[in-house]
Amino acid sequence: MTPAHRRLISGWLFLLCFMLLGMIAIGGVTRLTGSGLSIMDWQPVSGMIPPLSHAEWERLFALYQTIPQYHLQHEGFGLEGFQKIFWAEWIHRFWGRLMGLVLLLPLLWFVVRGMITRRLAVRLFVFFILGALQGGIGWFMVASGFRANSTAVEPVRLVLHLSAALLLYGAILWTAFSIRWPQPEPTPQTPGVRLTRRLACITIALLCITIIAGGFTAGTHAGFLFNTFPLMDGHLVPADYAQLSPLWMNWVVNKAAIQFDHRLLATLTALSIGAVLLAGLRKGAGLGPQAQNGIILLGWAVLIQYALGVTTLLLVVPVWAGAVHQTFAAVLLGVMLYVLHTLRRGRPQG
Template sequence: MTPAHRRLISTWLFVLCFMLLGMIAIGGVTRLTGSGLSIMDWQPVSGIIPPLTHAEWERLFALYQTIPQYHLQHEGFGLEGFQRIFWAEWTHRFWGRLMGLVLLVPLLWFVVRGMITRALAVRLFAFFVLGALQGAIGWFMVASGFRPNSTAVEPVRLVLHLSAALALYAAILWTAFSIRWPTPVASAPAATRLVRPLARVAVGLLCLTIIAGGFTAGTHAGFLFNTFPLMDGRLIPADYARMTPFWLNWVANRAAVQFDHRLLATLTVLSVGAVLLVGLRARGLGEQARNALLLLGWAVAIQYALGITTLLLVVPVWAGAIHQTFAAVLLGCMLYVLHCLRTPRHSPD
C-alpha cells in the first residue's frame, strides 16, 4: 500500500469513526427524549423513507398509541408531539443506514482498484456485517420497550447496544491508526514496558465505567442522587445491597448502579493519572506518544467534569448526550495512546 493510499484509506476510516460518534450522540438524544419507541417496526430498506402523507402519519400515530409508553408517559400529546419524537428516532436509524453506505461503497471501489490487500478487505467487510448486526441489536433493544407497563427499553439490552457500537468504533479506529502509522512511533520501545500495562488497565476501567454508565442510563439512576461527591449525605448509599442475589444490585438497584458508575469513573481518572505520571517521565517515547498522553489527560478531565455537570443539573438532554458521546472520544484517546505504545508487529496492509 502506497503512502498516498494509506492516507486516503485511513482518512475514510476516521470519517466513519466521526460518524459513529454522531450516531452515539443521536442515540443519546433519542434515549433522553423517550423517542426510541416511536417507530413500531423494523424495515431495514423501506424504513429509509419517512411518512409522506397525513394519512400515513395518522396510521403510525395510531400504532404508537397501542403501546404502554404512550398511555403512561405521552398520552394526550397529539400528532405534533408524536412527530417530534418520531423524527429523532428516524434520524438515528437513517444515520445508521447512511454509515453503511459510506462504509460499503468506498470499500467496493478500493477492492476493485486493488488498493487494499485481501486481509484488510475481509476485515473491512466484517465491519460492515457487524454494523448490520448492530441494527438488529438495536431493534432487539427497542422491542423490549413494548412490554406491558413499560415506558423504556430493558437496561441490559441498552448496554448491549451501546457496547456493540463502541466495540465497532474501537475496531475501526484501531484499524485506521494501524494504516496511518504502520510502524511504532516510540523511539525507545523499552520505555513503554511500564506505561503500556498501566494504559491497558486504564482502558479496561474505562470500558467498565461505560458499561456502568449504560446501566445508569437504562435504569434512570442519574436522576436519583444529584449531589457530588456524597449521595444523600453518604459516601456509599444506604441501600446499596438491598437486592438479592447481591449481583443484581449492579444492574437493577439504582443506588448501587449510580455509585458503581461514580466509583469506576474515579478509578479511571486515577489510572490515567498513573499513566501520565509514568509515561511523561519516561525517556524515549517520542513526540507523538507524549502528545497522545497529554491529549488523554485533557480528555479524561473533561469527561469527568461532564459527568459531574450532568449529575448536578439532573441529566438535561444536552449534557447527557455530550457526556455519552465524549465517553467514546475518551476511549479513542486511550486507544491512540495504546497504539503509540505498541510493539512492532505486522500491520493490516
C-alpha cells in the same frame, strides 16, 4: 499500499468513526427524550423514506398508541407531539443506514481498483456485517420497550446496543490508526515504556467497565437520583447500596448502587489515567513524541469527561448534557486507543 492510498483510506475510516460518534450522540438524544419507541416497525430498506402523507403519519401514530409508553407517558399529546419524538428516532435509524452506505460503496471501489489488500478487504467487509448486526441489536433493544407497563427499553439490551457500537467504533478506529501509521514509533523498550504500556492496558479495561456501568446508569435512569457530588444523600456510599440479594443484582437493578458504581469506576479510571501520565511523561521514561502527545491529550480528555459527568449529575441530566457526556465517553475511548497504538510494538498492522 502507497502513502497516498494510506492517507485516503485512513481518512475514510476516520470519517466513519466521526459518523459513529454522531450516531452515539443521536442515540443519547433519543433515549433522553423517550423517542426510541416511536417507530413500531423495523424496515431496513424502506425505512429510509420518512412518512410522505398524512395517512401514513396517522398509521404510524395509531401503531404508537398501542404500546404502554403512549398510555403511561404521552397519552393525549396528539399527532404533532408524536411527530417530534418520531423525527429523533427516524434520524437515528437513517444515520445508521447512511453509515452502511458510506462504508460499503467506497469499500467496493477500493477493492475493484486494487487499492487495498485482500486481508484488509475481508476485515472491512466484516465491519459492514457487524454494522448491519448492530441494526438488528437496536431493534432487539427497542422491542423490549413494547412489553406491558414499560415506558423504556430494558437496561441490559441498551448496554448491549451501546457496547456493540463502541466495539465497532474501536475496531474501525484501530484499523485507521494502523493504516495511517503502519510502523510503530521507534521507542527503546525501557522499564518506563513497559510500565506505561501495562498501565495503559489496565486503564482501557477500567474505562470500558466504566462505560458499561454508565449504560446501566442511563438505562435505569439512576442519574436522576442523588444529584449531589461527591456525597449521595449525605453518604459517601448510599445507605441502600446492598439492599438486593444476591449482591450482584444491585449492580444492574438497584439505582443507588448503579450510580455509586459508575461514580467509583469513573474516579478509578481518572486516577489510572493519572498514573499513565506520571509514568509516561516522567524524565527518562523513554517514550517518543507521538506517544507523549497522546498521553497529554488523554489527560485533558479525562478531565473534560469527568467534568461533564459531574455537570450532568448536578443539572439532573438535561438532554444536551447527557448526550454530550455519552458521546465524549467514546471520544475518551478513542484517545485511549490512540495512546495504546503509539505504545505498540512488533510488526506493522493493517
